[in-house]
Every structure is written in C-alpha cells, then in structure tokens.
Amino acid sequence: MPELYLRLLDRVLTPILLVLAAYLFLRGHNEPGGGFIAGLAAASAIQLQILSLGDEPVRRRYARFLHPMAGLGLFIALLSAILGILRGGYFSSLWGKVQLGEVELELGTPLLFDLGVFLIVFSVIVSFLLALSRQDEGKTP
Amino acid sequence: MSGLTAAILVGALFATGAYLILRRDPIKLILGLTMVSYGVNVLLFTSSTLRKGIPPVIADKKTFTGDISQFVDPLPQALVLTAIVISFGIVAFLVVLVSRRNMLVEQYGKAPDAPTAINDPFGATAHYLSGLDADPDDYEWVDDTFREPAQSERS
Amino acid sequence: MHVDPNWLAAFIAAPGVAASLGLLFTGWGLRRSVAWQYRLALIGALINFAVSVPVLLVTQAGNRLVLQMGLYQAPFGITVIADALSGLMLFFTALVAVTTLIYARGTLDDRDRLNFYPLLLLLIMGVNGAFLTGDMFNLYVFFEVLLVGSFALLTLGGQIGQINGGIRYVLLNMLASTFFLAAAGVIYGTAGTLNMAQLAERLPQAPPSVQLLIAGLLMIAFSTKAGLFPLFFWLPASYHTAHPAVTALFGGLLTKLGVYTLFRIYPLLFPELLQEWQGFVFVVAALTMITGIFGAMAVNTMRRVLSFHIISQVGYMIMGLGLAATGNPAMATFGLAAGILYVVHQMLVKTAILMAGGAAELEAGSGSLLRERMMGLRQRAPALAVIFFIAAMSLAGLPPSSGFVSKLWLLQGAIDAGHWAIAAVSLIVSLFTLMSMLRIWQKAFWGYPKAEYQVPSPIATPSRQWLTLAPIAVLLAFSLWIGIFSGPALQWFDTAAAQALDRAGYIQAVSPTNTIEYLGGSYDAK
Structure with missing residues (x-):
C-alpha cells in the first residue's frame, strides 16, 4: 500500500541518499568510505522507493538493469586488476593526474576497482531487496 | 577491550549461535548463523595485539622510525572487513531462500x-x-x- | 619449455571476464541472451583449458610457477603458486568445466538457462583460485567465491526441494567456512603470517597444543567441504535436487577441492601431526567409505544413490592421505600419488556418471529405482546405456579403467605398509560399489520398457543427443586412457605427490622474506 508521507520523504531523501553515496564513494579514496558502503547507501535509497511506491513499480523500473550492472561491476573490478600488468604485476595500481580547471584529481585503478565493487554491491543488494519485498508473499493464489 | 573480555564475548556469541542453529525455526537458524559469524569476527580481531585508540595506519610517514608500537596491525581489520562482507552476502542470500521457501509452502503446501x-x-x-x-x-x-x-x- | 607465471592469472581472469560479460548480455530477450552467455562461457572455458595444458606440462617438468600479486614481496602480498599437484587439478578442472558447459547446453531447458553459464564460470573461477593460492585467507575467500556460485546454481530452478536442499547446503558450508575463518584467526595470532610457505616454516615450531587446535579447526572445515564422515550429511541432502548438469559439476569438483586442500595443507603445515594422526585418518576413511556405500544402498532414486557414492569414494582419497602420513618418504610419495590419482579419477568418472545418470532421469522422466519407470532404458537410449555402463564399471574399479589402476595402487600402498584393515575395508566397499552399480543397471537399464511409463524425452533431438553424450564420452575416454596407458600417466601423479611432500622446495619457490623494509629502514619481524 503506497504511503503518502513516505512518498514525500522519498522525493526528498532519495537524492540526498544518492549524493551521500557518491560522497562516500569518492571519500573512500583516502578516508573511511568506499564502494561497498556507497553501494549500501544507494541501495537504501531504492529500499525507500520500494516502501513508498510498492515493489512492482520499482521492479519495473530497475529489475532489467540489475544483472547487467553486476556483470559490468565484475568486469570493471577484474579489469582494474588486469590493468596492473602495465606496471609489471597484476593488482599493482596505476595512477594518473587529471586537471579539472583549478582542481587536480589523482585518479587510479583502485578507484576503478571501487566502482566495480559499488556496482556489484548495489545491484546484488537491490535484487535481494526486491526478492524479499514481493507483494504476493504470504497470499495464496 | 582486553583479551579476557574478547574471549568471553567470543564464547558467548558462539554458544548463543550454536543454540539458535539447533532450533528448527529457519529464522532462528539464520540468527544463529549471524551470531557465530560475529563471534568469529571478534576472534579474528583479537588475533593481533589489541591496542586502544591507535589507528591501523602510519600517521606520519616522515617521522616513522620503524617502531611498530606506533600503529596497530591493519591485517586483522582487513580480514574482519572481508569476513563481514562475505557473511553479510551469504546471510542475505539465506534470508531470500527462506522467504521464498515459506512463500512456496504457503502457496502449494507439501x-x-x-x-x-x-x-x-x-x-x-x-x-x-x-x-x-x-x-x-x-x-x-x-x-x-x-x-x-x-x-x-x-x- | 618456459611459461611466464603471469599466465596463472588467466585461470581467474578468463572465467571471471567471460562470466561478467555474460551477465552484461541479459535483458536482451531470453533466447538471445542465453545464446550469447553460452558462447562467451564456452570461449572463457576454452581459454582456461588452453592455458592449463602448458601449465600442466611445465609443472610436470618439476617447476613451480610463482606469481606475487601486486609486486609485493611474499608474505605481504598474495602469492599464487602452481606446482605439479595444482597443475593436474587445474587441467582436469578445466576439462570438467568445458564438458559440463556442453552437457548443460544439451540438457537445460531454455527458460532455466538464464545466468546459468555465468554462474558456472564464477564457480570455476573460485575453484581455480583455490587450487592456485598460496595464502590461507585467500583460500577462504576463493572458497566463498565458489560457494556463492554454487548456492546460486543449486537453487536456480526455484523448486521447493531445491530450496530445502539449498538451505542445508548453505548453512553447513557457511558453518564450515566459519571454522576455517576461526582457524585463520588463530593461525595469524600464532604465526603472524598467512602465507603458506611462511607458515610451513613457522607452524611446526608452534606449541603442540596450538598446532592441535589449528589442525583440528581446519580438519572440521575441510572435511565438511570434502564430505568426510561424520560431516557429510549436507551432501546427499542437496546434490540430487539440482539440475543434472549442476549435480555433475558439484560431484566432480567441490568435494575434490576439499580433498585437495587436505592434501595440500596437512603435509605442508603439519607434517609431524599428520603422522600422529595416521590411525585417525584411516578410521575416518573407512567410516566414510562404509557409511557412503550403505547410504547408497538404502536410497532409491538414481542421483541420490550416486550422491552417496561420492561420499564413499572420498573415503578412498583420504585413505591415500593416510598412506602418505608416514616417515618413510618413498612410501609417503607412493600413498599420496595414489590419493591424487584417485582424486583425478573421481573428477572424471564421477562427473561422467552423474551426467549419464541425469540424462537417464531426463530420458525416463523419473529417477525412481523402486518403480518400473526407468526400466528398459537400454532399448530406449542404447548409446546412453553403453556410456553409463562404462562409467559404472570405472567407478566400481574394473579394468581397463582409471578406477582399476587407482584402486590397485591404493591397495598396493596399503599392503606394502602393512595396513591390512583399511585394505580389507576398501576391497569390501569396492564389492558393494559394484553391487550398487549393478542394482542401478538392473532397475533402470535392464528389462523392457513399460508402455504406460513412456514419456517424451526432453533430450531426444539428435543435436541434443550429441551435446549430452559427447562430453560424457570425452571424460570416459580420459578415464580409459589413464587406465590403459597407465605407465606414463602414473608418472604425473608421482611427480605431483613428490612436489606436494617437498616442503623445502615449496618454501624456497615462494621464498618469503622475514624482514620488513619500510622507508629505507628495515627491522626484523618476530
């Protein structure tokens, strides 16, 4: 049953949670944070949508992306490990600097790996959440 | 956390977990499994020296002289993190399995x-x-x- | 011949990349997605196989391939090491992977195939990693990787029987992993390292009580995975519920991985303790054989009988470990080589017979041995009957198959060392195995088909017949090859056993450093 207040909250909170996820993800570069925790935060945004809209609309919206997303995440994570061979060994990290106007960003394969982790965690958790929140659960057909 | 506290905690978690796993209710079983894996996580955590308030990283590379009492061993923390992630994933999978099983049983009976x-x-x-x-x-x-x-x- | 150690990463990268790309191809329309997943998976498995051949040859020449991940010196990074034992396991795992993929293409129903192939490759990735790793915690991680893959494969059909079996499987394997993790914690607390080569140096110096604790915890973990008495009960509760291709893959690889870890860890880390435990190992082996075979005689459906046979056969492998637990190096090598040969024989034949049994169940629409549902399969599916017969005879240990050679070798080892009791038990259990196989033959293949039980077979079309039967034939051809040309083949297992028992060589190949270098300064750890 869709809930009015939850819907309002969802409007407000989903963007905040997604921004929080992005923040945690980038912060994981040097400080506590990272792909796993960011994936959980982003998945909690989806759980909020499941609670407010019911699981069926959410499933219709996201379900077909989940498996490809997990595949992409796994691919990126493996790629970041394989790319290390350019420096002589698997899993050794490559670093490069990117100039964005005033800001200088230090980007490397660990970030790529984190991105893979984020995608896998997000898609797997969301598919678990969708599996657990079936509306027809407990009803006899 | 001293070693003795940790030992008691590990024992208590294992005992509770073992008791719950031996129940026939799937939910208690999952709870028991979670307890046991928490117990192991605490055990892993105690596998290196427990020191209070010291980070698992070297605070300042320039002044570091090789004195290992300035930081705690980061490896057990990495192991605990990995173990938490894995047990989390498996317990989540188990929850999905149990809920799906309950659904099927309610739909079709046996x-x-x-x-x-x-x-x-x-x-x-x-x-x-x-x-x-x-x-x-x-x-x-x-x-x-x-x-x-x-x-x-x-x- | 030289092989760059960097190729070892292909065992993890090839299945992993193929699986991830396969997952990317979902949501394209079922049939097309599945076709692409299958193609990608086949490519990944073939690359894996292609790499395993030179690795097998190079390790057989007496080399160890060592790769340090991330260019970190041995105890700080993760070491990946392939010696002759790993090389053999990797080669036959790759073979089983390719054949299972093709068999699955023949037997799976279209709607059940989605994500089957990527999951299978994830499982192979985990198995390969566990064979390769030289690090205790990494071994745990790869165990979990393959377990996650296997959980998903086991319950892919979503039937209630599968879910019930899946819950048991997940629960008990998770508990075993927990014990493994606890052991890893105690190991790190004791030795200050998780690198196996360094542990081989340090653990034998640990106090005996701590050694006993670690060895015991690891024993519980690995014997659950291997399906040893009395920790096997998850296996017959779950294996037969899955799809035939999944059962075949599990039966061929998972318990054997548990046995491999026993073969790897105990001679390497606990050489003295293993010798003390010889009697215990023999008792466990005998009880595993006996309970397995009695279980097989008590149940009445095809794949459940075969699942119990998995357990009884694991007993023979552990008998090889028991024979290796002696101070006499020649005898230890001989016994371990027999055990490794038995593992390989089982990887081939168990996969083949589970495939054939599964195909028979699909053909007959039932696996019941009590009713007359399966009667007369020899008339309805003569090629399948021939293949099943060869596999059954190999499993029972009749010449000229690998089963005969491996049992003969084990017996010879046991009698040479004077272990009469275990030799007698293994002979009697062989006899019962033959009886059990004949029972299946009589109830399922012999006789005349009953008209009222005729069902249209889902694997009747010629292309499906080929895809189903050809992989089984390939596996059996390898089994017969080991049986007939046993001389050169046995050389392989001797080399593998000699390398597995050569602790100094293993430590030297990894050469872990005991000194931590940091920012120009260095100090001795522990």
Missing part, C-alpha cells in the same frame, strides 16, 4: 502433486508426470525438517 518433484528439479518434466500416479519415493525429501512453527510458538 502435496505431492505440487510442481516440486525432486527428480524433476527444474520442472522440466513435471507436465509429463501429470497424468501418472506420483511415486512416494520421488518426494521423500520434500520433508518437514524445517517445519512451520506451531500456532503456539508463532504468537
């Missing part, structure tokens, strides 16, 4: 004509059998090991 023939795992040949009588021995493992909680327990 009648042998449910599309659950054990030798016919993917339902690939279920429709071939429909006209025939079902063999009891084909269904002997659709059993009640994980029985539904009785009415009195449920409340």
Whole structure:
C-alpha cells in the first residue's frame, strides 16, 4: 500500500541518499568510505522507493538493469586488476593526474576497482531487496 | 577491550549461535548463523595485539622510525572487513531462500502433486508426470525438517 | 619449455571476464541472451583449458610457477603458486568445466538457462583460485567465491526441494567456512603470517597444543567441504535436487577441492601431526567409505544413490592421505600419488556418471529405482546405456579403467605398509560399489520398457543427443586412457605427490622474506 508521507520523504531523501553515496564513494579514496558502503547507501535509497511506491513499480523500473550492472561491476573490478600488468604485476595500481580547471584529481585503478565493487554491491543488494519485498508473499493464489 | 573480555564475548556469541542453529525455526537458524559469524569476527580481531585508540595506519610517514608500537596491525581489520562482507552476502542470500521457501509452502503446501518433484528439479518434466500416479519415493525429501512453527510458538 | 607465471592469472581472469560479460548480455530477450552467455562461457572455458595444458606440462617438468600479486614481496602480498599437484587439478578442472558447459547446453531447458553459464564460470573461477593460492585467507575467500556460485546454481530452478536442499547446503558450508575463518584467526595470532610457505616454516615450531587446535579447526572445515564422515550429511541432502548438469559439476569438483586442500595443507603445515594422526585418518576413511556405500544402498532414486557414492569414494582419497602420513618418504610419495590419482579419477568418472545418470532421469522422466519407470532404458537410449555402463564399471574399479589402476595402487600402498584393515575395508566397499552399480543397471537399464511409463524425452533431438553424450564420452575416454596407458600417466601423479611432500622446495619457490623494509629502514619481524 503506497504511503503518502513516505512518498514525500522519498522525493526528498532519495537524492540526498544518492549524493551521500557518491560522497562516500569518492571519500573512500583516502578516508573511511568506499564502494561497498556507497553501494549500501544507494541501495537504501531504492529500499525507500520500494516502501513508498510498492515493489512492482520499482521492479519495473530497475529489475532489467540489475544483472547487467553486476556483470559490468565484475568486469570493471577484474579489469582494474588486469590493468596492473602495465606496471609489471597484476593488482599493482596505476595512477594518473587529471586537471579539472583549478582542481587536480589523482585518479587510479583502485578507484576503478571501487566502482566495480559499488556496482556489484548495489545491484546484488537491490535484487535481494526486491526478492524479499514481493507483494504476493504470504497470499495464496 | 582486553583479551579476557574478547574471549568471553567470543564464547558467548558462539554458544548463543550454536543454540539458535539447533532450533528448527529457519529464522532462528539464520540468527544463529549471524551470531557465530560475529563471534568469529571478534576472534579474528583479537588475533593481533589489541591496542586502544591507535589507528591501523602510519600517521606520519616522515617521522616513522620503524617502531611498530606506533600503529596497530591493519591485517586483522582487513580480514574482519572481508569476513563481514562475505557473511553479510551469504546471510542475505539465506534470508531470500527462506522467504521464498515459506512463500512456496504457503502457496502449494507439501502435496505431492505440487510442481516440486525432486527428480524433476527444474520442472522440466513435471507436465509429463501429470497424468501418472506420483511415486512416494520421488518426494521423500520434500520433508518437514524445517517445519512451520506451531500456532503456539508463532504468537 | 618456459611459461611466464603471469599466465596463472588467466585461470581467474578468463572465467571471471567471460562470466561478467555474460551477465552484461541479459535483458536482451531470453533466447538471445542465453545464446550469447553460452558462447562467451564456452570461449572463457576454452581459454582456461588452453592455458592449463602448458601449465600442466611445465609443472610436470618439476617447476613451480610463482606469481606475487601486486609486486609485493611474499608474505605481504598474495602469492599464487602452481606446482605439479595444482597443475593436474587445474587441467582436469578445466576439462570438467568445458564438458559440463556442453552437457548443460544439451540438457537445460531454455527458460532455466538464464545466468546459468555465468554462474558456472564464477564457480570455476573460485575453484581455480583455490587450487592456485598460496595464502590461507585467500583460500577462504576463493572458497566463498565458489560457494556463492554454487548456492546460486543449486537453487536456480526455484523448486521447493531445491530450496530445502539449498538451505542445508548453505548453512553447513557457511558453518564450515566459519571454522576455517576461526582457524585463520588463530593461525595469524600464532604465526603472524598467512602465507603458506611462511607458515610451513613457522607452524611446526608452534606449541603442540596450538598446532592441535589449528589442525583440528581446519580438519572440521575441510572435511565438511570434502564430505568426510561424520560431516557429510549436507551432501546427499542437496546434490540430487539440482539440475543434472549442476549435480555433475558439484560431484566432480567441490568435494575434490576439499580433498585437495587436505592434501595440500596437512603435509605442508603439519607434517609431524599428520603422522600422529595416521590411525585417525584411516578410521575416518573407512567410516566414510562404509557409511557412503550403505547410504547408497538404502536410497532409491538414481542421483541420490550416486550422491552417496561420492561420499564413499572420498573415503578412498583420504585413505591415500593416510598412506602418505608416514616417515618413510618413498612410501609417503607412493600413498599420496595414489590419493591424487584417485582424486583425478573421481573428477572424471564421477562427473561422467552423474551426467549419464541425469540424462537417464531426463530420458525416463523419473529417477525412481523402486518403480518400473526407468526400466528398459537400454532399448530406449542404447548409446546412453553403453556410456553409463562404462562409467559404472570405472567407478566400481574394473579394468581397463582409471578406477582399476587407482584402486590397485591404493591397495598396493596399503599392503606394502602393512595396513591390512583399511585394505580389507576398501576391497569390501569396492564389492558393494559394484553391487550398487549393478542394482542401478538392473532397475533402470535392464528389462523392457513399460508402455504406460513412456514419456517424451526432453533430450531426444539428435543435436541434443550429441551435446549430452559427447562430453560424457570425452571424460570416459580420459578415464580409459589413464587406465590403459597407465605407465606414463602414473608418472604425473608421482611427480605431483613428490612436489606436494617437498616442503623445502615449496618454501624456497615462494621464498618469503622475514624482514620488513619500510622507508629505507628495515627491522626484523618476530
């Protein structure tokens, strides 16, 4: 049953949670944070949508992306490990600097790996959440 | 956290977990599994020296002289993190399995004509059998090991 | 011949990349997605196989391939090491992977195939990693990788029997992993390292009580995975519920991985303790054989009988470990080589017979041995009957198959060392195995088909017949090859056993450093 207040909250909170996820993800570069925790935060945004809209609309919206997303995440994570061979060994990290106007960003394969982790965690958790929140659960057909 | 506290904690978590796993209710079973894996996580955590308030990283590379008492061993923390992630994933999977099982049981009961023939795992040949009588021995493992909680327990 | 150690990463990268790309191809329409997943998976498995051949040859020449991940010196990074034992396991795992993929293409129903192939490759990735790793915690991680893959494969059909079996499987394997993790914690607390080569140096110096604790915890973990008495009960409760291709893969690889870890860890880390435990190992082996075979005789559906046979056969492998637990190096090598040969024989034949049994169940629409549902399969599917017969005879240990050679070798080892009791038990259990196989033959293949039980077979079309039967034939051809040309083949297992028992060589190949270098300064750890 869709809930009015939850819907309002969802409007407000989903963007905040997604921004929080992005923040945690980038912060994981040097400080506590990272792909796993960011994936959980982003998945909690989806759980909020499941609670407010019911699981069926959410499933219709996201379900077909989940498996490809997990595949992409796994691919990126493996790629970041394989790319290390350019420096002589698997899993050794490559670093490069990117100039964005005033800001200088230090980007490397660990970030790529984190991105893979984020995608896998997000898609797997969301598919678990969708599996657990079936509306027809407990009803006899 | 001193070593003794940790030891008692590990023991308590293991004992609770073992007790809960031996229950027949799937939910208690999952809780028990979680308890046991928490116990192991604490055990892993104590595998290096426990020091209070010291980070697992070297605070300042320039002044570091090689004195290992300036930081704690980061490896057990990495191990605990990995173990938490893995047990989290598996417990989540188990929760999905149990909920799906409950759904199927409520939908079909345990009648042998449910599309659950054990030798016919993917339902690939279920429709071939429909006209025939079902063999009891084909269904002997659709059993009640994980029985539904009785009415009195449920409340 | 020289092989760059960097190729070892292909064992993890090839299945992993193929699986991830396969997952990317979902949501394209079922049939097309599945076709692409299958193609990608086949490519990944073939690359894996292609790499395993030179690795097998190079390790057989007496080399160890060592790769340090991330260019970190041995105890700080993760070491990946392939010696002759790993090389053999990797080669036959790759073979089983390719054949299972093709068999699955023949037997799986279209709607059940989605994500089957990527999951299978994830499982192979985990198995390969566990064979390769030289690090205790990494071994745990790869165990979990393959377990996650296997959980998903086991319950892919979503039937209630599968879910019930899946819950048991997940629960008990998770508990075993927990014990493994606890052991890893105690190991790190004791030795200050998780690198196996360094542990081989340090653990034998640990106090005996701590050694006993670690060895015991690891024993519980690995014997659950291997399906040893009395920790096997998750296996017959779950294996037969899955799709035939999944059962075949599990039966061929998972318990054997548990046995491999026993073969790897105990001679390497606990050489003295293993010798003390010889009697215990023999008792466990005998009880595993006996309970397995009695279980097989008590159940009445095809794949459940075969699942119990998995357990009884694991007993023989552990008998090989028991024979290796002696101070006499020649005898230890001989016994371990027999055990490794038995593992390989089982990887081939167990996969083949589970495939054939599964195909028979699909053909007959039932696996019941009590009723007359399966009667007369020899007439309905003569090629399948021939293949099943060869596999059954190999499993029972009749010449000229690998089963005969491996049992003969084990017996010879046991009698040479004077272990009469275990030799007698293994002979009697062989006899019962033959009886059990004949029972299946009589109830399922012999006789005349009953008209009222005729069902249209889902694997009747010629292309499906080929895809189903050809992989089984390939596996059996390898089994017969080991049986007939046993001389050169046995050389392989001797080399593998000699390398597995050569602790100094293993430590030297990894050469872990005991000194931590940091920012120019260095100091001795522990």
